[in-house]
Amino acid sequence: MSDAVNIRTLAPGTRVILANGAEAEIVSNPNDGVWLFGRYLSSVDDPGVVGVEEMIFAQDVVEVRP
Amino acid sequence: MPMNGTRGYHPGLVDLASGQISREIFVNEDIYAQEQERVFARSWLFVGHESQIPNPGDFFASRMGEESVILCRDRAGKVHVFLNSCRHRGMKVCRYDDGNTTVFTCPYHGWSFGTDGALVGVPFFREAYHSELDKSKWSLVEVAQLCCYKGTVWANWDASAPPFLEHLGEFRRFLDLILDGWDGREGQAELLGGVQKWIIPCNWKFPAENFSGDTYHNISHRSVDLVGAGPSGRSRRDYSELNVARKLHVAIPDRGHQTITYVLPKDHQPQPAYQNSPEVAEYFRHCEEERRKRPGANSRMIGAPGEIFPNVALLPRQPRTLAVWHPINAHQTEVWRFFFVDRDAPRVVKNFLRDYYIRYSGPAGMTEQDDMENWNYAHSASRGVIARRYPYTYEMGMGHAVENYEFEGLRVPGRVVDLTKAQASEEPMRNLYRRWAQFMEADSWDDLMTWRHEAARAAE
Numbered sequence: 230m231s232d233a234v235n236i237r238t239l240a241p242g243t244r245v246i247l248a249n250g251a252e253a254e255i256v257s258n259p260n261d262g263v264w265l266f267g268r269y270l271s272s273v274d275d276p277g278v279v280g281v282e283e284m285i286f287a288q289d290v291v292e293v294r295p
Numbered sequence: 296m297p298m299n300g301t302r303g304y305h306p307g308l309v310d311l312a313s314g315q316i317s318r319e320i321f322v323n324e325d326i327y328a329q330e331q332e333r334v335f336a337r338s339w340l341f342v343g344h345e346s347q348i349p350n351p352g353d354f355f356a357s358r359m360g361e362e363s364v365i366l367c368r369d370r371a372g373k374v375h376v377f378l379n380s381c382r383h384r385g386m387k388v389c390r391y392d393d394g395n396t397t398v399f400t401c402p403y404h405g406w407s408f409g410t411d412g413a414l415v416g417v418p419f420f421r422e423a424y425h426s427e428l429d430k431s432k433w434s435l436v437e438v439a440q441l442c443c444y445k446g447t448v449w450a451n452w453d454a455s456a457p458p459f460l461e462h463l464g465e466f467r468r469f470l471d472l473i474l475d476g477w478d479g480r481e482g483q484a485e486l487l488g489g490v491q492k493w494i495i496p497c498n499w500k501f502p503a504e505n506f507s508g509d510t511y512h513n514i515s516h517r518s519v520d521l522v523g524a525g526p527s528g529r530s531r532r533d534y535s536e537l538n539v540a541r542k543l544h545v546a547i548p549d550r551g552h553q554t555i556t557y558v559l560p561k562d563h564q565p566q567p568a569y570q571n572s573p574e575v576a577e578y579f580r581h582c583e584e585e586r587r588k589r590p591g592a593n594s595r596m597i598g599a600p601g602e603i604f605p606n607v608a609l610l611p612r613q614p615r616t617l618a619v620w621h622p623i624n625a626h627q628t629e630v631w632r633f634f635f636v637d638r639d640a641p642r643v644v645k646n647f648l649r650d651y652y653i654r655y656s657g658p659a660g661m662t663e664q665d666d667m668e669n670w671n672y673a674h675s676a677s678r679g680v681i682a683r684r685y686p687y688t689y690e691m692g693m694g695h696a697v698e699n700y701e702f703e704g705l706r707v708p709g710r711v712v713d714l715t716k717a718q719a720s721e722e723p724m725r726n727l728y729r730r731w732a733q734f735m736e737a738d739s740w741d742d743l744m745t746w747r748h749e750a751a752r753a754a755e
Contacts, residue, residue: 261400264407264416284416286405 234290237262244294247285249274252294256282263287304329309732311725314690318677320728321498326735327625334605334734335360337453339462341607341619342366342376344633345446346485352395352410358621358629359450364438365389365399366448369410374443376450377412378436388435399435408435445474445482447617455740457747463603464746465708466552469545472598473611476637478585479594484615485638487649491657492631495667497674499606499620499628500731505666506600506608506618508544508555508723510714511691515669519661525613526651527570531662532613536566540597541702544692544712544722549746551730553723554601554609555714558702563587563595575647578640592705602723604730614652626674632657689728692720 236258239245243255245267251274253267267285269278303325308317320326340359343366347355354367356379363379365388381388381401388399388408398415400407407416412435420426438450442459447470449459460467476483495502505512519531527533540557547553565583569575587594598611608618614634621629634652636645656663676682692712700711712720737743 257397259397259400261396261398261407263400263402263405264398266397284407286416286418288418 234287234293235262236265236287236290239265239293244270245285245290246292246294247289248291249289251275251278253283253285265290304735306732306736309728310686311689311729314688314693314721314725315686316689316728317686318683320731321500321674322625322678322683324625327498327622330731330735331360331622333737334731335622337451337456337740338605338734339440339442339449339451339456339459340605341603341617342448342450344484344486344635345374345443345448346638347393348374350395352397353393354389354391354396354399354410355393356389356391358619358631359438359452360622363387364450365435367410370397371411373411374441374448375410375412376438376441376448377408380436381406382414382433382435406433412437445471446484447474453740457740457744462550463552464547464550466547466550466554466601466603468593468596468708469552469554469556469598469601469611470603470609471593472596473609473615473617473635475593477579477582477640478637479589479591483637483639484635487634487636487645487652490631490633491653492629493658494623494627494629495671496627497667497670498625499622500727501670501674502608502618502620502628502630502666503602503606504724504727505670506610507553507602507727508600509719510542510544510555511719511721512666512669515665516662519655519665522661524654524661526575526647527568531655533566533568533570535568536563537597539563542714543700543707544696544714544720545601545707545709546696546711546723546726547709548726548729551604551727551733552602553709553726555599555723556601556707557597557599558705558707559595559597561595561703569647572643572647574641575644578644595705602727604727605734610656614648614655616652616656618656626678630658689721689724692717692722693725695720696722 237260239255241255241257246252251272252270255265255267257266265285268282272278308320342357343355348368351370354365357364357366365377365379367375379387379389383406386401386403388401398407405418409415414430414433439454440451442449474484475481523529525531537557540559543556545554545556565580569579601609606620610616617633619631623629696710696712700707712722
C-alpha cells in the first residue's frame with residue numbers, strides 16, 4: 230500500500246492519479262482533508278467521465294503527478 | 296405538605312389563580328425532558344444575525360434548544376439552518392464556531408454536504424453503494440420554517456407553527472427597538488464582536504423570568520449603581536429621561552412575550568447621556584433628535600429588559616443586546632449574549648460601547664454577575680426534597696393590569712401595569728408561565744393559536 234497523500238496541501242491545477250488508474254486535475258480544494266473537487270483527464274474504466282467534474286475522495290488519491 | 300408523587304408535568308404546577316408556581320418546574324428532570332419536546336421543538340428560536348454570515352459559504356454554529364445547528368449562507372446567497380448531525384451516523388459535520396466553506400464534511404466516514412444541505416460526497420459511492428444510494432433523501436435536516444427579520448434569523452422545527460411575525464404579534468415594536476437604528480432608521484443593527492458564551496448552574500427559566508421584567512430585584516444591583524458603571528459615570532445606565540417617562544410592564548398574553556418599557560411625554564427633548572465621552576455624547580444627542588422627528592410610536596418609547604417566548608431576552612438600550620438561554624439540562628444553562636451597534640456608527644462609538652457593554656453584561660459584566668449569583672443559588676436551594684414542597688409566589692400586582700393603556704395619545708398593546716408609582720409587579724412572570732404551561736399541555740399548535748380562534752369567532 231502506498232503512503233497516504235495529504236490532500237490538504239494540493240493546489241488547484243495539480244494532477245493526481247486515482248486508485249482505479251484514472252487521472253484528474255484538481256479544480257478546487259475545500260481543505261477538509263477528505264475531499265477534492267477534480268476534473269477527469271483520463272479513465273480506462275470509464276472513458277465517459279473524461280472532462281467531468283466530480284468530488285474525489287482522499288483515499289482514492291494514490292499519487293501526485295510531479 | 297403533600298409528597299411529590301407525580302413525575303413530570305401536570306396541570307396545577309402553574310397555578311395562576313392563586314399566583315403560585317411549584318419549584319418542580321425548575322428542578323424536575325422529567326419536566327425538563329418534556330419541555331424539550333413540547334416547548335423547544337415547536338417554538339420559534341433565535342439562531343443568529345445575518346451580519347455573522349455576510350458572504351456565500353459563511354456559517355455560524357448555533358443552537359436550538361439542546362440541538363446543535365448550522366446557520367449558513369449557501370453559494371447562491373440563501374440563508375439556511377440545518378441540524379448539525381451527519382445523516383449517516385450522526386457525527387457533527389461542523390465543529391468550528393464560524394467560518395467559510397464550500398462543504399460540510401463529516402470526519403467519521405467522510406459524507407459531505409453542500410452549503411445548501413445537499414449530500415454531495417459519499418465515499419465509495421460506486422464501489423460500496425453500487426451507485427444505488429438515493430443521495431437526495433439524505434440531505435442535512437433543515438428546519439421547517441425560517442424567518443430573517445431585520446437581520447435576525449429565527450427558526451422553527453414545527454411546520455404547523457404560525458409564521459414568525461404572527462408569533463411575535465404586537466410585541467414586534469419592542470423587538471424593533473433593538474433592531475432599528477438609534478436614529479430610528481429601520482434595521483440598522485449589526486453584531487459587535489463575537490458572541491459571549493458561558494454556562495450557568497441553573498434552569499433556563501430563571502434568567503428567562505428575570506429578563507421578562509423583574510424590576511423588583513434592582514436592589515441586587517445596588518453595588519453597580521454605587522460604582523457608577525454607566526456610560527456617564529453614574530449609576531449603571533443613563534436614567535435622567537426616565538424621570539419624566541411612564542414606566543410600564545407590558546405583557547402580550549396569547550404569545551408569552553413581555554417587557555418593561557418607558558413611554559416619553561409628547562415633545563420630550565433628548566437628555567444628556569454617554570457623558571464619559573463628548574464625541575459619543577454628541578453622536579447620541581444627534582441620533583435622539585433624529586429619532587424624535589420620525590413618525591410612529593417608537594420615537595416615544597425607550598426599550599428595557601424583555602423576553603420573547605421562550606428563551607430570548609432583549610435589552611434594547613444600555614446595553615443593546617440579545618441573550619439566548621440555551622437549555623443543557625434541568626440544572627444547567629448555556630448563555631449566549633449578542634451585542635449590537637448601528638452598522639454605520641463611528642468607530643469611536645463602537646469602541647466606547649464595547650467597553651460599556653462588557654462592563655455591564657456577559658460573564659465578566661458586573662450586572663450580569665449579580666444576576667447569575669441570584670439565579671444559581673436560587674436554583675441550588677430549590678432542588679432538595681423539602682424545598683420542592685414549597686411553591687414560589689407570583690402574586691404581586693395580580694388584578695392590576697389594564698388593556699388599552701394610553702399615555703398622551705400613545706396606545707400601548709397588551710396587558711399593562713403602570714409601574715411609575717407601583718415600582719414592580721409580577722404580571723410579566725405570570726404571562727411567561729401561563730404561556731409555558733399552555734405549551735406543556737397543548738397537543739398541537741392549533742390549540743396554541745388562540746388568537747386565530749378569537750378572530751374566526753369575531754368574523755362569524
